[in-house]
Amino acid sequence: MPRRSDINSILIIGAGPIVIGQACEFDYSGTQAAKALKEEGYKIILVNSNPATIMTDPDIADRTYIEPITLEYVTEIIKKENPDAILPTVGGQTALNLTIELHEQGVLKKHKVELLGAQIDSIQKAENREKFKEAMDEVSIETARGNFVYSWEEAKDLVGKIQFPIIIRPSFTMGGTGGSVAYNFEEFQDLVNNGLSSSPINEILMEESLIGWKEYELEVVRDKSDNVIIICSIENIDPMGVHTGDSITVAPAMTLSDKEYQKMRNWAIKCLRTIGVETGGSNVQFAVNPDNGRMIIIEMNPRVSRSSALASKATGFPIAKVAAKLAIGYTLDEIPNDITGETLAAFEPTIDYVITKIPRFDFEKFPSATGHLGVQMQSVGEAMAIGRTFRESIQKAFRSLEVGLDGLEPMWAFENDPDLIRARSFDLTSLRFATAFRLLKIREAFLAGKTIEEIYEITRIDCWFLHQIKMLCDQKYDVPTLELKEKGFSDSQIARQTQSTTDKVRKKRKNNHIIPSFKLVDTCSAEFKAKTPYCYSTYDKGNEIQPIKGKKIIILGGGPNRIGQGIEFDYCCVQAVFGLKELGFKTIMINCNPETVSTDFDLVDRLYFEPVTFEDVMNIVEFEKPDGVLVQFGGQTPLKISNQLA
Secondary structure, three states: OOOOOOOOEEEEEOOOOOEOOEOOHHHHHHHHHHHHHHOOOOEEEEEOOOOOOOOOOOOOOOEEEOOOOOHHHHHHHHHHHOOOEEEOOOOHHHHHHHHHHHHHOOHHHHOOOEEOOOOHHHHHHHHOHHHHHHHHHHOOOOOOOEEEEOOHHHHHHHEOOEOOOEEEEEOOOOOOOOOEEEOOHHHHHHHHHHHHHHOOOOOEEEEEOOOOOEEEEEEEEEOOOOOEEEEEEEEEOOOOOOOOOOOOEEEOOOOOOHHHHHHHHHHHHHHHHHHOOOOEEEEEEEEEOOOOOOEEEEEEEOOOOHHHHHHHHHHOOOHHHHHHHHHOOOOHHHOEOOOOOOOEOOOOOEOOOEEEEEEEOOHHHOOOOOOEOOOOOOOOEEEEEEEOOHHHHHHHHHHHOOOOOOOOOOOOHHHHOHHHHHHOOOOHHHHOOOEOOHHHHHHHHHHOOOOHHHHHHHHOOOHHHHHHHHHHHOOOOOOOHHHHHHOOOOHHHHHHHOOOOHHHHHHHHHHOOOOOEEEEOOOEOOOOOOOOOEEEEEOOOOOOOOOOOOOEEEEEOOOOOEOOEOHHHHHHHHHHHHHHHHOOOEEEEEEOOOOOOOOOOOOOOEEEEOOOOHHHHHHHHHHHOOOEEEOOOOOHHHHHOHHHHO
8 A cells, every 4th residue: 555645744752862771773773764754755853862873963854853852842842843643663662651651641632643653552551561461361372470569568468479589570661670580588678669669650560480481582563454574583592581682692593493483473473463563563572481381472562672673684674664664554565675676575584694692791890790690681782793603603793792702712711721620620600690701601611521411400591502602612623724714713713722823824714715705684595686785704605795896995883882982983984984975985884783873784885794803804805805994983993903904
């Protein structure tokens, strides 16, 4: 069906300042949505209080307000601009909460402003944990056992009906704010009171503990004709008990049986229909008990989210852009796939590679922090890597973090000697609590002679992942270099293990014609030719691209967000792209941050989703042979390797 002609102007509510749990992924989503709606001829009015975002650039919307995202200010903007509709689903929890306020205060009704993408009833059903639980019960989708309480007295009465540990989840919060796990009655009261004060409606859900269960996510898109597609399945390596934003995740899911996946898929579709998400993207989270296969639904977000940005970059399917088009009346079979140019958005993406996302923490900035991970999000950024196998992908992901690691390697240099590890009598209990680098400690445990079964019992990380880590740990280095490179080992790792230097390893590798090939992210596993080059490197044979012809410049991105280096450098990189295009240059971006506008595949002439390290950047430079490499826009990340590149 054609786009709606009964509306002319649309207000987009941004996410505001960067906070833990709500970062630059919403700048990416908001920018995509604004561009998509603007090209359809609508007048776009934007409100956001973050001046470091691309979406607040003057060229993105027709009218931009850099104002506080509060009821008072947005009401005045609505009075002045008189928009026909509001798109509340690309501004995170901030936009959803404000939309509910506007509804409750009668602002939307008074000014005859329509909601696009999600209606008030749907938002409240999804965001209010009690209503969500009731809705799932109606359609026989199992949820965790528990109940809602509104005071300490009610919480105290529930103890005994639910055994410790008890999960405490406040309603209408983001990033798990106020969420906690109570292991005993002594800490229970403080955690309950903290949860109640964190919820804007003073409501918490007390649930049975799911700690140790496997956690999965599905990114789902629905249109007004009730066509529903699954964009991506995502598996958390860390089991339940760690916020998904703090967990290492992989896509597609690695340890799901087909029967489990089909059940999860059916539940996700039924969930969207029951909640009433009319159009657009949603994130649905599940837990599976590894002991008996019991599956439950945890929650759903009726909007684009952090995982939506990850799924978009993982598959090449632009969820926010498609969601915006669906909100104005299009159906999935009317929206073309920008990457192939031949298929439609109704085709579910298929991928022939493995994505790994690793969160970035800055605990060193806070000496009092324990470093233990829980149900409240603590990471400040994330890096994503693409490989043909899980082992290649996770090694590249650790390399992308910029914390001094060249891959999945031991915590300290001497630990390459297993005898020294065994002499230290590795303490398995050190693995009980999830930390930022628990996988590195697991590698240390393998070097100390611990078994997969022993490590599984204390971490509950699936044995498949532990087996993959053990294979990296057991890797011999007296094998052809190609075998090591196929498993994601960097030149620096190989040099250390063979008592050589990085330069010598690189030179020997090139002399033996061991160089990476470049593959495409194309949404269709190479079934159709990709017209939008979005690439990654691997040592699997066969290039799927050729160097870009003409004058070209490489821009190096800033890598994962961290304290002191955030969205402002992504803004600089994007502006550099615009400037170079005006001068007639082809543009090439190298970055590994899935949250950013700079890693949007339609921004540049070619995107390489790669670690911003000397080895990875130099591989691309030698392949593309650009006229120059810009290192000054991505913060400290590119500057660190500028001398080597020179």
